[in-house]
Every structure is written in structure tokens, then in C-alpha cells.
Amino acid sequence: MTDTRAPQTTAAPVFHPGFCAERSRPYILVAAVLASALGIIDGTVVAIALPAMRDSLGAGLVQAQWIHNAYMLTLAALILVGGAMGDRFGLGRVFGLGIALFVVASMFCALAPTPLFMIVARAVQGVGAAIMVPGSLALIARAYPRESRGRAIGIWASATAVTTAAGPIIGGLTLTIGGPEMWRWIFAINLPLGALALFLLYRHLGDDPAKENARVDIPGALTATAALLAIAWGLTSLDHGGNATMWLIVGAMMLVAFLWTQTRSDHPMMPLTLFASRPFSAANALTFTLYSALSMMFFFMPMTFIAGWGLSEIAASAAFAPMSVFISLLSARAGKLADRIGPAPLLIGGSLVVATGYAAMAILASYQNFWGHILPAMCLVGLGMAAVVAPLSTSIMAAVDETQSGTASGINNAVTRMAGLISVAAVGGFVAALYAGAGGTASFGIESDTAGHGAAMTTAFTGLAWIATTLAVISAGLGWLTRRVNEN
Incomplete structure (x- = not known):
């Protein structure tokens, strides 16, 4: 899916003077732009590449759905937790962890020999994105004071718009010219982009404060993931066997459990x-x-x-x-x-x-x-x-x-x-x-x-x-x- 909106953080980070030096702010901005580009290009190009991926991997329609769904499952279930992790453990550190995990998973996607391998790699990629995406805009808010933040966000938004428009075109051109197996390079390109973002981040990152009193809603994350997994599995299995009704019931029960955790938690996601x-x-x-x-x-x-x-x-x-x-x-x-x-x-x-x-x-x-x-x-x-x-x-x-x-x-x-x-x-x-x-x-x-x-x-x-x-x-x-x- 193409997400047409800017990523948002669940917290509201404020400018921190020691987060990076003034001369380092443009480099932090580039790191944020590159991280956004990773998620956007991956989402749009995979849709274009799916026919070639199915042919190369021998994947059926249900497996193609899960190449998409595995990524969206972990991203949807954990994106709120990703924002809280930035508060708890340090915005820059968590942002960098998300990029690293996303890039490593992308390499496994590029090397995937079977549909199941690809589905698992995509799920891990979604975890990385859930940690990375909330930090992109928050990183700018933390690095730039209010008087110059608007311009920085404008640059980030413009770059995001260009990436959104160019992603499918670049992917389509690559596959049209290079042939069906070029879909693997669509994932592999994340390695140099991610490596550059990590280099810029850690080269120019200063004080990255963590909040000891911040809490991450682990029970909420676990029950939300289980509920979405069971519901998605049940819906996918409706016309293909696989005990669809049972999985939908399990999903409903886990959804109730998630809602219960949210009423009991003092820091609900x-x-x-x-x-x-x-x-x-x-x-x-x-x-x-x-x-x-x-x-x-x-x-x-x-x-x-x-x-x-x-x-x-x-x-x-x-x-x-x-x-x-x-x-x-x-x-x-x-x-x-x-x-x-x-x-x-x-x-x-x-x-x-x-x-x-x-x-x-x-x-x-x-x-x-x-x-x-x-x-x-x-x-x-x-x-x-x-x-x-x-x-x-x-x-x-x-x-x-x-x-x-x-x-x-x-x-x-x-x-x-x-x-x-x-x-x-x-x-x-x-x-x-x-x-x-x-x-x-x-x-x-x-x-x-x-x-x-x-x-x-x-x-x-x-x-x-x-x-x-x-x-x-x-x-x-x-x-x-x-x-x-x-x-x-």
C-alpha cells in the first residue's frame, strides 16, 4: 500500500540543544529523509514487483497476500510501541535500531529462496519499520528549534513527496529493463541507503536523552499482534480452508484481551x-x-x-x-x-x-x-x-x-x-x-x-x-x- 500521509510520532518530542550541533542538523535531516524513503520505496515497489516475485518464488495468491500482510501486520501492531521506545531508550538510538533491523531484513528479502522465507523476512522488516517510522519526524523536532523547524519539516515533506512519486517509476523501470529477477535489487538497494542514514545519524548525534520513567506497553503490543495475526489469517483462509472460523474467534478473543489491557494499563499504547x-x-x-x-x-x-x-x-x-x-x-x-x-x-x-x-x-x-x-x-x-x-x-x-x-x-x-x-x-x-x-x-x-x-x-x-x-x-x-x- 502507498501511505499518502506523513509518518507521525506518538509522542511530542521537543527541541533538545545537545541532541546535535547546529552544523550537524542538515545531516540529521538527511538521515530522516533517507529513513522515510526506505519505507516508502519498499511499500510502493513491492506492489509493482509482486507478479515477478510470484513467478520467481512460485508463490500462490495467498502467499502473495502474506508477502504484503506480514509486513503490514508487524508495522500496524507495533508502530505505537515504536514511538514509546524512542522516549524510553533514546530517540536516536531507537531510530538507528529500526533502520538497522529494516536493512538486515531487506537483505534477507533480496535473497529469499521460497515464499515462506520471504514472508518471515517481511515480518521482520515490518518490525524494523515500526521502530523506524515514528522516529523520522520526531528526529527533526528534537534536532531543530521552533524558529527553523518549519523549513526543515518542509524539506522533509517535499523529499517524501518526490520519493513517493518516483518509487513506483524507478521500480517499474528497473523491472522492465532488467527483467523479472531484478525485484531482488529493489530490496538490496536498501543496504546502501540504510548504511548512509546510519552513518550520518551516529556521526552527528550528540546527547540522546532517555526517560527512565517512560513505559512501553508490552502486554498491549503482544495482544495487538496476536489479534491482528489471527484475524488476518482467518480472513485469508475463508475460501481456502485452514480453520478460518476458529482463527477469527481466536482473533476476536485476543482483541478483547487487547482492549482489556488498555483499560488496565497506566501507559496504554x-x-x-x-x-x-x-x-x-x-x-x-x-x-x-x-x-x-x-x-x-x-x-x-x-x-x-x-x-x-x-x-x-x-x-x-x-x-x-x-x-x-x-x-x-x-x-x-x-x-x-x-x-x-x-x-x-x-x-x-x-x-x-x-x-x-x-x-x-x-x-x-x-x-x-x-x-x-x-x-x-x-x-x-x-x-x-x-x-x-x-x-x-x-x-x-x-x-x-x-x-x-x-x-x-x-x-x-x-x-x-x-x-x-x-x-x-x-x-x-x-x-x-x-x-x-x-x-x-x-x-x-x-x-x-x-x-x-x-x-x-x-x-x-x-x-x-x-x-x-x-x-x-x-x-x-x-x-x-x-x-x-x-x-x-
Whole structure:
């Protein structure tokens, strides 16, 4: 999944003069940018590379889902803990640990001989990202005083936007020119990038204070991970056997256990009292539904276009471009407009524009015209998301007390990741059933010259696009609920 929002920390780090010398601040900024680039490139390029990875590893559709899900599972479950670890053990040290773990796991991904090996390596990669991602923006806040922090964050945000736009293009170009096995180099490139980030960090890091009284919610992390694992496994197994019902029951029980730990802990990773606010709950529900639609479409689109329609990887990567371009150009303006009129109108309108884009894809997919039909529809999706991203953050921040803004932002960030995990796990069986029902005799997402393969993949993609349309319409309804009392 392409995460269209900036990573957020669950804490609110403040400037610390001894964290790094003034002359070292640009190097710390570069380290933060490189770490963000690692996570962004990895997320976007894996979607483009999945058809080649499946062919190389001999992976089925369920295994392809878990190449995605294993990463999202550990990232979603542990990202809130990652922010707390930075407070407890030192922001720079924990940030560096996350980068190192991410890079080592990336090397194992590059060398993966089997689907299971890749899935395990991706899970470890997600752990590294959960430790690394919350620290990226926090690192800048700790290194730069308030008067120069805005410019530094602007540079970081601009670099993140460029990376988001360039990632799929670079990956698609690499695979198109270099051949299917070049997907391994997509992971291997993380080694020099990560090594440079670590060198800059430790070369220029000064005093890295730790808070002895800070606590990490270990019971919450364990029960959250177990709940998400069981639920995702159960959803993935619904149409493939594997005791799906049992796993879903176990997941529900572990979810109850997680909620219980949050009520008993004096340092919960997800304070449940925040959800007493209707706008906060509605904004997070909107996040889940809208990013679920985005995640499932971004996961299955490249497989459809490459393995079903015969597009090259570089051509398929163009589907990601409108999202990055429109968000980069328009999200700041949408944020300013939300400050004037409130976020709800933009959340409603933006979600409906996204729904229109998905509906256009569903209606026109049978023509298999990527440039004339799909890309313009993705422009609508990108335009709608650009209207939503900043107002959604505004809605989250406005719904809670200012002292809880960091925690609220971290929760919303985790919800985004959970949406990516749950949605891809939930629809895989549905897509496979549609493919088989339309006469497909190979497997959704792999290249095949069997009769009717491309048409069957298109039928399955059409059904998926209608699900995404429905989720986006639901998001518009949830946008109405984000109104504060004084807006009613």
C-alpha cells in the first residue's frame, strides 16, 4: 500500500540543544529523509514487483497476500510501541535500531529462496519499520528549534513527496529493463541507503536523552499482534480452508484481551478514552474504510495490469503517479480550506470523488484500456484523496485535547496500516472466486496464456473496484459524523 500521509510520532518530542550541533542538523535531516524513503520505496515497489516475485518464488495468491500482510501486520501492531521506545531508550538510538533491523531484513528479502522465507523476512522488516517510522519526524523536532523547524519539516515533506512519486517509476523501470529477477535489487538497494542514514545519524548525534520513567506497553503490543495475526489469517483462509472460523474467534478473543489491557494499563499504547469523542471515532473509521479501499486497489491493480492485460511494469507504475502528484500539489491548499470551513465538507466531497474514480474503473475495466480509462479514473482517485488527507489530520487533531495530539495522530497512523492489512486479507478469496467463476483456469495475478485468463482477471478486478466504490461511499457518510458540535 502507498501511505499518502506523513509518518507521525506518538509522542511530542521537543527541541533538545545537545541532541546535535547546529552544523550537524542538515545531516540529521538527511538521515530522516533517507529513513522515510526506505519505507516508502519498499511499500510502493513491492506492489509493482509482486507478479515477478510470484513467478520467481512460485508463490500462490495467498502467499502473495502474506508477502504484503506480514509486513503490514508487524508495522500496524507495533508502530505505537515504536514511538514509546524512542522516549524510553533514546530517540536516536531507537531510530538507528529500526533502520538497522529494516536493512538486515531487506537483505534477507533480496535473497529469499521460497515464499515462506520471504514472508518471515517481511515480518521482520515490518518490525524494523515500526521502530523506524515514528522516529523520522520526531528526529527533526528534537534536532531543530521552533524558529527553523518549519523549513526543515518542509524539506522533509517535499523529499517524501518526490520519493513517493518516483518509487513506483524507478521500480517499474528497473523491472522492465532488467527483467523479472531484478525485484531482488529493489530490496538490496536498501543496504546502501540504510548504511548512509546510519552513518550520518551516529556521526552527528550528540546527547540522546532517555526517560527512565517512560513505559512501553508490552502486554498491549503482544495482544495487538496476536489479534491482528489471527484475524488476518482467518480472513485469508475463508475460501481456502485452514480453520478460518476458529482463527477469527481466536482473533476476536485476543482483541478483547487487547482492549482489556488498555483499560488496565497506566501507559496504554491506545488510550480508549479518546474514542469517546464522536469526531475522533468517525475520523478513524473513515480512515479505515477509505484506506482499505486504497490498499486493496493498489495491491491488486499491478497484478491485473501486468499479468492480465500484458502491460510492462513501467506502464503499470503510472497508476500510482496521480496520487502522488495531486497530493503534493493540492493537500496544503485543502488543509487551509479545512481551517476555514471545517474538515467535514472536504472529507465528504473528497470521498465521493474517490468513489467516482473507483466506479469508473469498475464500469470501464472490461475495455482493458489503461491509458484511456484507468489512468483518468486514477486521477479522480488522486484528486479525491488530495482533498481528504490534510483535513483528515485536522479532524483528528481538533477532536482531542492538544496534549493528546501526538497520541491521537499515532493511533490514526496505526489505523491506516491496519486497513492495509485487513482489507488485503479479506478480499483475496473473493477475487480468487470471481476469477474462477469467470472461467479462469490458472491463478489470479500470474502471467498465463490459457484461454480466458485476461478476461477472468478483469472480471475479478471489476468486482474489487465495486467493493472499493462502496467503501469510499461509506467514508463519505462517516465524514458527515466528523462534524464538531459547533458545526451542527
